[in-house]
Amino acid sequence: MLITIDNVLSKDEVQQFRQHLDRAQWRDGARTAGTLARQVKGNLEIDEDSEVAVSLGNHILRTLGNHPEFISAALPRKIYPPRFNRYTEGGAYGLHVDSALMPIPGTRDRLRSDLAATLFLAEPDEYEGGELEIETAFGAQAVKLNAGDMVLYPASSLHRVSPVTQGARVAAFFWIESMVNDDTERAMLYDLDQTIQSLGTTLDARDPRLLRLTGIYHNLLRRRAST
Ligand SMILES: O=C(O)CCC(=O)C(=O)O
Numbered sequence: 001m002l003i004t005i006d007n008v009l010s011k012d013e014v015q016q017f018r019q020h021l022d023r024a025q026w027r028d029g030a031r032t033a034g035t036l037a038r039q040v041k042g043n044l045e046i047d048e049d050s051e052v053a054v055s056l057g058n059h060i061l062r063t064l065g066n067h068p069e070f071i072s073a074a075l076p077r078k079i080y081p082p083r084f085n086r087y088t089e090g091g092a093y094g095l096h097v098d099s100a101l102m103p104i105p106g107t108r109d110r111l112r113s114d115l116a117a118t119l120f121l122a123e124p125d126e127y128e129g130g131e132l133e134i135e136t137a138f139g140a141q142a143v144k145l146n147a148g149d150m151v152l153y154p155a156s157s158l159h160r161v162s163p164v165t166q167g168a169r170v171a172a173f174f175w176i177e178s179m180v181n182d183d184t185e186r187a188m189l190y191d192l193d194q195t196i197q198s199l200g201t202t203l204d205a206r207d208p209r210l211l212r213l214t215g216i217y218h219n220l221l222r223r224r225a226s227t
């Protein structure tokens with residue numbers, strides 16, 4: 001399931017992020033890729049333990065922790081501390097698959113990457129190219145979102161970032177271990193939850209049908225979620 005969530009960050013927040021990021025020190029992104037992905041990775045990243053990456057990353061984590069749609073879609077158990085990348089002219093990231101298990105920096109813990117996320121921090125008209133192309137069962141889907149918007153996609157999918165031919169593409173990217181690791185089951189739970197939320201805006205909160213559906217959602221989650 002591929003989901004976009006708009007306005008995760010406001011335009012003001014994006015502007016503040018960009019002020020910090022545009023002044024940050026960027027290094028070759030190939031250093032953090034696995035052996036195969038390294039050969040197709042052509043972007044820049046900020047050191048994950050730098051002050052700017054940690055403080056902006058924490059801001060994203062706090063925002064997502066209070067974001068009902070993100071929580072409903074991802075059912076997060078662990079979130080990788082967000083990292084930041086930049087593709088300038090000629091930059092691209094060829095077709096690759098993300099590692100399944102990742103050490104979480106600064107801890108002895110690791111995360112199973114069920115979902116991958118890209119939070120766009122440059123407006124589409126700031127650069128040419130730079131689409132995130134994700135292979136799905138229905139063909140490749142190209143994603144290029146407004147600054148502040150985020151895409152969530154199964155980390156199991158092959159994906160690439162097409163070459164940036166002009167300007168610069170800046171983004172935050174990270175992974176999520178979900179309480180429900182099966183993508184299809186998680187997608188159905190999300191669909192059910194969103195339907196209940198939407199019914200809740202028209203039906204009385206005490207409507208027995210709404211209560212029953214809510215009970216079904218929680219009972220399914222109870223069966224499927226591992227905490
Ligand atoms: O820049 C992006 O949108 C995706 C980056 C990516 O796929 C990765 O770092 O593994």
Ligand SMILES: [Fe+2]
Nearest residue numbers: 096097098159
């Ligand atoms: Fe990736």
